[in-house]
Amino acid sequence: MTKDSSAHPDFEFDLTFDETRRRAAVIAALGTGWDPPAVMRGEEEAYDLLYSDLDEHQQETYDMLVASGVLPRRRPDRAAD
Known part of the structure; x- marks a missing residue:
């Protein structure tokens, strides 16, 4: 018995x-208060603190x-004080 392709039409x-x-x-x-550049700066500051000292x-x-x-x-000049 052969499979009938019309019995299972393509579904998109x-x-x-x-x-x-x-x-x-x-x-x-x-x-409207969302500021993507400020969020990215905050993330960079958090990483700087995480990997400092x-x-x-x-x-x-x-x-x-x-x-x-x-x-x-991380670049050394980016480390937090």
């Missing part, structure tokens, strides 16, 4: 409209993670 669903609606809802929920063992672990490509190298 275009998610473009739903994705556009979802993105619009996210932007609307963020509101490491003890010897922490620095070795950090260097190992950077060397293996797990973490990006």
Whole structure:
């Protein structure tokens, strides 16, 4: 017995409209006070603090993670005071 391809028609669903609606809802929920550059600066400041003032063992672990490509190298001039 041969399989009849007309018994199982191709099914396609275009998610473009739903994705556009979802993105619009996210932007609307963020509101007008959302400032992407300020958010990115805040994240950079948090990373600077996180990786500053490491003890010897922490620095070795950090260097190992950077060397293996797990973490990006932080520039020394970006470290927090």
